[in-house]
Amino acid sequence: MIENRPWSRLLSHLILIIGVFIVALPVWVALVGSTQPEGSFNSGSIPLWFGDQGVQNWAHVLFAEAGSTLQIPVWHLLLNSLVMALGITIGKIAISIISAYAIVFFRFPFRSAIFWVIFMTLMLPVEVRIVPTYQVIANLDMLNSYSGLILPLIASATATFLFRQCFMSIPGELVEAARIDGAGPIRFFFDILLPMSRTNIAALFVIMFIYGWNQYLWPLIITTDDTYYTLVMSIKSMLSVPDGDIQWNYVMVTTLLAMLPPVAVVVGMQKLFVKGLVDAEK
């Protein structure tokens, strides 16, 4: 053993605990804040210990309404977020795994041109081209629809890029062996490539799910019908009270609620996610 002095291990634990504490601080405030009566945020300082309004606050948000101006129940927002996140995740993984497959395992004219066209999308995040993208969606009559929420966010090369990295590390002998066995590209894809990229797909699933779930500006802009509102953007409606005061206790409940599903996905799929993520970059 290298580190056999107990104090050094104790010190390591101590530093880690401090780290965990600092990382958790904002969420602690949210958790505590979600149990406070309405006024306790604006007078004095933010409470650091639980109040007695927890049940009422949570019940209010869960059963009364989500953002105070929205007239749909919060589970509907959750559902929309889920549809959007899953749509983006599945859509992106599906189109990028096949395009990465084509780019790595085939040689065809314009291959690198196509790769660069796809790759360019990494350069301009949606925020930067938001108005023209909105116009495109409007022209296609996709405002207030799940496809409008999902499709523009699929147009990004991150997943294609990661799959390409992963496929490039697959030895050529495998392809050769498959060809000798008489397996065509389709069978190779389903029988060999897909099983081999399981962990990468899992990692991407987590990354994309979080990316989709956490979208904020885009749903805000293209939805006008609250049956398509998502949970993260509903926070905005609670924060933008032009001259009144913010109901921080409800904001905190909704914030926790909005971070719960992606956190559950990350923690639940932690092993696969970590493995896939770290391997993909190697």
Next chain:
Amino acid sequence: MRKSMFATTVLGLSIASSSFAATEIEWWHAMGGANGEKLNEIVKEFNDSQTQYKVDPVFKGTYTETMTSAIAAFRAHKQPAIVQVFEVGTATMMAAKGAVYPVYKLMKDTKADFDPSAYLSSVTGYYSDVDGNMLSMPFNSSTPVLYYNKEMFKKAGLTTPPKTWEEVAAYSKKLLASGAQCGFTTGWQSWVQLENLSARHDVPFASNDDGFSGLDTKLLFNGPLQVMHITKMHEWQKSGIFSYGGRRSDSAPKFYSQQCAMYTGSSSAFGGMTRNAKFDFGVSSLPYWASEVKQPNNTIIGGASLWVLQGKDKAEYKAAAAFLHFLSTPEIQAQWHQFTGYLPITHAAYELTKKEGFYQAHPGTEAAVLQMTASEPTVNSRGLRLGNFVQIRDVINGALESVWSGKETPQAALDTAVKRGDMLLRKFEKAHN
């Protein structure tokens, strides 16, 4: 539980999708929080009151996001019939002649019941053209007032709120001596401490009658009055009389937590005050400099108004007109005014509120109305009409912050702000000729 909720939603959806003969129009707004709930209630009342029209209220985020979404939607031909635009967006909306349907014209074309003189002139002035025609319908208007902590005042031996800035300084010294941490803090500094300061002392904020009579406007807020006021505030900041707490209403908690004994902010913050201030507080008019004027002008408004957009059909405009008429009825206006703390926009609503005894029951709520109606607005207190005003406010906030942090002198900071603001105005002018 879940089952019944599901059932009601399905029911709700099927009602929403089954088409009535009613004409439906959308109204995009920026009212979040409790005010948003009230807004929904009012719309529901309208929808229930008749069967011809149906208004869909759509929350679109902050004022800025609401306006930009509406503009983006207009460019894509998906605009709502009515959109709520904050006061600083007024010039942009006005200049877009092909995009907006002026309210006075709408009311005339649809032969709706509409009497411009029923509205408070200090409110409608902000939204009217040079000939006095109302271009948009005022909806939620507020004006700056002074809130003061009666208990802290008592402790310092003070009985009345300060009327002038001279008194604010003198009172603050007493308050500090009696243990207060600061005399006063302010919300919305550009609006309260420069725009309203200029209006109240009948000094122009910008040329062209504060931008009403042309696009080649130049900013004038680096004049002697404004520089004097900001210099004073900077001195006060150093001696603890004034404490800065943010650009918007971020500083209100300084008042709630009794660090500061006074707060100059929007009259519409009254609701929040009642909920958050755990002490007896009073509302008074925005101070003025006794050394500069004997009788101050009215203050100018903030808040937002409703604009009708072009590109809809006749039936939809009839619906819009009917809805705007409904919003102006004394009952609805009085309800909105009393719930939110925004100003009543018609004389009738004010009278009704008075008759109902609201002002007696809630002392202080009348201060803003009285201050708005005390005098007829002059060219300097009608309001401001500046293109790119959102960014100009940003520039002003930056300049004031560089004064508060001691980086620049008041004169230098305001001069730079005027120069930068003029560049924004030229840009706006170029895009609109």
Next chain:
Amino acid sequence: MSVYFPQKKLPYLLVLPQLVITAIFFLWPAGQAVLQAFYREDAFGLSQQFVGLENFVDLFQDPLYYKSMVVTMVFSFSVAFLGIAVALWLAVMADRVIRGRMVYQTLLVWPYAVAPALAGVLWWILFDPNIGPVALFLDRIGLHWNHFLNGDQAMILVVISATWKQISYNFLFFLAGLQAIPRSLIEAAAIDGASSFKRFWDIVFPLLSPTTFFLLVVNLVYAFFETFGVIDTTTQGGPDGSTNTLVYKVFKDGFIGLDSGGSAAQSIVLMAIVGLMTVIQFRFIERKVQY
């Protein structure tokens, strides 16, 4: 890879869905943005005027644009440096402990899942100069905190909010990297009598350098582009532009300022910068794969 499938038509079919999506939802709007850079338009798009390069000339004469460039550099490198340093430290600690490594990993990994907009809201309220507990604590120990006024403090706030999320990600990579280092190497050094600090710098850190460099690039890209939500929910670029990064400025000028031409010109400059960065990143990752 040197063996390929011989099919000629199939690959086109496979890339088609992504190409179609890219063309409709990326190339089309991006092309429109490029066109807009040469026009002056009013907000509603009612009048349009070709102005050639005027938007670009205005941009490069604007001192605020250069300020925004400096802000972006300071911000990006601070986020990358802080995120890497903290994560590395925590990973080294986690690598040392025997029990509970997975527990720590779980407790440190979840912020990765939190929306930047939500993270911004939470840090904003923690540091609020009027009510935030951290700000009040700093005040008590004599450090006057007011990020509404003090540009440097505002920068610190956005750096912390943006880094928070990134620590998780960096931590995972460092921990994996550390665990891949053969124990025998370190044990050999320990037998030689090297102190644990020296062992780290002389042996462990050099072995981690590919990971570190990779993370540096990833973190810079993150700070550049994905911090929009953080800045929007905390400082909105203020006070006086001291947290106005290039990406946020594009959004602010175009979306809030309604200056489509000026904003589009900035997008194009940004595209050029990012194109350069991407090529560098690409080359680097390519080389790394060849190992």
